[in-house]
Amino acid sequence: MGDTKMHELSVCLALMEQVRKVAVEHDARRVDKIYLRIGPLSGIEASLLKNAFPIAATGTVAEDAILIIEKSEIVVRCTRCDAESTVTPNNLLCRQCGDFRTRLISGDAMLLERLELDIARTPTILGAELGEAVPAPT
Numbered sequence: 001m002g003d004t005k006m007h008e009l010s011v012c013l014a015l016m017e018q019v020r021k022v023a024v025e026h027d028a029r030r031v032d033k034i035y036l037r038i039g040p041l042s043g044i045e046a047s048l049l050k051n052a053f054p055i056a057a058t059g060t061v062a063e064d065a066i067l068i069i070e071k072s073e074i075v076v077r078c079t080r081c082d083a084e085s086t087v088t089p090n091n092l093l094c095r096q097c098g099d100f101r102t103r104l105i106s107g108d109a110m111l112l113e114r115l116e117l118d119i120a121r122t123p124t125i126l127g128a129e130l131g132e133a134v135p136a137p138t
């Protein structure tokens with residue numbers, strides 16, 4: 001059990017690094033929301049990840065961010081009839097022809113889907129860059 005928690009924490013720390021990079025790229029002061037998609041076959045427990053998040057996020061731009069986790073679908077492609085099917089974790093058979101020789105297309109990964117950022121840009125700085133005064137709002 002202790003190992004599992006360690007696993008989620010290291011996943012969370014890796015996620016924080018990814019979030020930090022995006023935030024820096026976009027000049028964000030703060031990350032408001034983090035949208036994740038977790039595949040049911042990824043081995044990552046959403047509830048454990050949520051528990052690990054505050055520890056991993058402390059002192060980062062995402063300290064006050066809300067973590068929103070959705071489950072992604074499991075999709076397989078059949079090696080016999082080439083059909084793609086959405087399946088369940090306990091039944092990965094092709095839904096078209098019933099063959100067991102399917103290949104996993106998605107459902108075994110964690111995806112950082114979207115970030116909501118608070119971006120620091122003030123009209124004063126923009127006006128100075130343009131060499132013009134910013135008109136006062138009427």
Ligand SMILES: [Zn+2]
Nearest residue numbers: 078081094097
């Ligand atoms: Zn098939």
